[in-house]
Amino acid sequence: MNDLVDSKVYLNGEYLPLSEAKVSVLDRGFLFGDGVYEVIPAYFGRLFRMQDHLDRLQDSLTKIRLQLPYDFEQWMEILSPLLDKSKNQSIYLQITRGVAAKRDHAFPKNPIPTVFAMCSDIKPFAGVEAGVKALTMEDSRWEMCNVKATTLLANVLLRQQAVEQGCAEAILHRNGYVTEGAASNLFAVIDGILMTPEKTAEILPGITRKVIIELAQANDFELSEEIISLEALQAASEIWITSSTREIIPVIELDKKPVGDGIPGPVFNTMNKLFQQYKQSV
């Protein structure tokens, strides 16, 4: 984040350099991780699937019982000044339950949310061409993974464990079936069918996931949203992880064994082309 130090950020109605943006130590985001966030890509100044990101933000806010009165236009007004039209960037937007008079788990009366947004460049992810390695791990997160909560300690520990073993992602499983990555959704090609775990509270409803499903449907892929066992994943011919900043990344090695032929597969190559074309068309 060093490249961000002097960038302009938004904090509670003001635009200021990142180095001058300060939040109280009594902010509930700091004390409890009591907040939600979004990461919204912007290609050459245009926010990608903004309505989907705002719908998910609204859903996260509702689930944590926090209200914010901004509509689409107001969010556009707040976020647009952070963007640079000459680059691919992503906006990080975080909303917490604000500053309370004392540290107490129960909500303060009439909280004033803290609203923070910053922008950073999207650098092409190195793993997209060659593919990445991943490890499967027990999903140790809570039961509201459909909330994009800032409380990410389990995700942090899982991703770190993967990185320390030379892998790009931890692919998580519960009770013998896979859920998603530590910071990504999951797709697999199993017996020729493109599969992704169905949308439940155990996964984040990713916007990249949604776009891929739309593209698969529009292009007559055989597609299924269903439970995928860990065993089925381990026998998949292709595995991909997806997220707003990394887009679609092929996993070529799972638990130290090659996935399919150990190179990005043909379904990935087709979908990635469709995704890049779609990005440019919107």
Ligand SMILES: Cc1ncc(COP(=O)(O)O)c(C=O)c1O
């Ligand atoms: C746990 C988790 N699942 C899935 C995703 C992918 O969501 P999106 O495609 O909206 O970025 C993310 C993104 O960071 C994530 O943290």
